[in-house]
Structures are given as C-alpha cells and as structure tokens.
Amino acid sequence: MGKLDGKVAIVTGSTAGIGLGITEVYLEEGAKVVFCGRRLEKGKEIEASLRAKGYDVTFVQADMSKDEDVYRLFDETIKTYGKLDIVVNNAGIMRMNPIVDADIEKDWDAVMQLNLRSYYLATKIAATKLEKDGAIVNIASIGGLAAAPSLAAYGASKAATISLTKTSAVEFAPMGIRVNAILPGTIFSEMMPRDGEFTAYTLTKIPMGRGGEPREIGTVAAFLASAEASYVTGETIKVDGGMTA
Numbered sequence: 001m002g003k004l005d006g007k008v009a010i011v012t013g014s015t016a017g018i019g020l021g022i023t024e025v026y027l028e029e030g031a032k033v034v035f036c037g038r039r040l041e042k043g044k045e046i047e048a049s050l051r052a053k054g055y056d057v058t059f060v061q062a063d064m065s066k067d068e069d070v071y072r073l074f075d076e077t078i079k080t081y082g083k084l085d086i087v088v089n090n091a092g093i094m095r096m097n098p099i100v101d102a103d104i105e106k107d108w109d110a111v112m113q114l115n116l117r118s119y120y121l122a123t124k125i126a127a128t129k130l131e132k133d134g135a136i137v138n139i140a141s142i143g144g145l146a147a148a149p150s151l152a153a154y155g156a157s158k159a160a161t162i163s164l165t166k167t168s169a170v171e172f173a174p175m176g177i178r179v180n181a182i183l184p185g186t187i188f189s190e191m192m193p194r195d196g197e198f199t200a201y202t203l204t205k206i207p208m209g210r211g212g213e214p215r216e217i218g219t220v221a222a223f224l225a226s227a228e229a230s231y232v233t234g235e236t237i238k239v240d241g242g243m244t245a
Helices: 017-028 040-052 067-081 104-129 152-175 197-203 214-225
Strands: 008-011 032-037 057-061 086-089 135-139 178-184 236-239
Touching: 008 017, 008 067, 017 032, 017 040, 017 086, 017 214, 032 040, 032 067, 040 057, 057 067, 067 104, 086 104, 086 214, 104 135, 104 152, 135 152, 135 214, 152 178, 178 214, 214 236
Parallel strands: 008 032, 008 086, 032 057, 086 135, 135 178, 178 236
Antiparallel strands: none
C-alpha cells in the first residue's frame, strides 16, 4: 500500500529534474500521474519507460506559460482519469542577469509568466477541479527567502509563490483543499547541473556537504499530498541540506 493509492495527480514541468523525480515517487506510492512538458519526444520516451514498469502514467505536451495549454492539461486529466486529487506546480525557468543588464521581456516577463502566472492560473483551475481532501504542492525555492546576485526575477517569482501558497491555503481550507510549498536548495537538475559553475558555488554553502537529488524533493511532495499531512496547510518546507539553517 502506497501513501497515494487511488489518487490522480498532475505534475507540471516534469520531463527532467525535480518534476520527474516527483512523478517517479508518486507512481511508486500508488498514484496515477499526468506529467507534462514542452518536449514531445522526451515526454513520450519517459511515458513508455514508466508504463513498461507497470505504472499508470500519461504524458501531455504542454507549455505552462500558455494559458490554453494549462486549461488543456486539466481537461485531458479529467478526461483520462475522471477526477483529480493532487496538483504539483513545478514548471519553471531561471535567468541569471544583473538587474541593469536584464532584458525586461526575456529575463523578467518570461520568468514571471512561467514561474508565477502559470502557478496562479493552475491554482485557480484546481480549486474547481480537485476532489475534497485535494492537495496543491507548489515548488518554490530558498531563493525566495534571501537575495542572490543576478537572480532578481527568479527570486521575486519564488517569493511570490510562497505568498500565493499561504493565501490560497487560507482561501481553500474551507473547501477541504490543502496548499503547501517546498523550497528546494541545490538539487541536481538541468537547472542546476552537477558540473555547473553556479552549482559548485552553492555546494560550498551547504552544511551537509552535498547537493540533493530530485527524488529527495519527491518524497517530501508525496508526504504533503498524502493523508499523513492532513492537518498541514499554508506551510513552506525547506529541503536544502541545511543551507538556510
């Protein structure tokens, strides 16, 4: 028996990194998962691999920065599985530029569109689609808690995600929907490659002396979506190896 047996989940931005780690853990815990991404071939390869292991999983090609794709993702999920219990907002991008050098459209608007607006829209839709005792898990970042040079847009989007999490948790609690956020630190992924210069810099700041793996976010996301967290809402959980302790 898995902690998510019988549940249907959406995980956005999940053809790599944290999103894929969450998808894999959710499937292992008994959930049926709809995962999405922009890369059709990559998504279909992952879908086939996971189905070969016996999991009930569906890939939907979707660009979460496009409203029509967000709506279609929810429609396809309900059409395929007949219900929805969990939404994980994970899709995101990071642009590194000093404020004075940043391009407003590419380095600010694009980050806010995907990292914040898509979360807001998905949260709004989820409120009308989720079953009672449903759960929303937002992937924010420790970057939303403290300043980091050249990451103004990313940090602002993640700080806003923390605020969105708290506000929606309060609004949705009477509806039986819980909303929580995970704040990852350095998690090895396409955004934080193992051999990346910025990754190497952050590793020097981590008391545990290592970066995290995507599945280490997945296990926390599974807890927050499960009955084990039935009295947890509006919470932010840092998963950063002690970096912000």
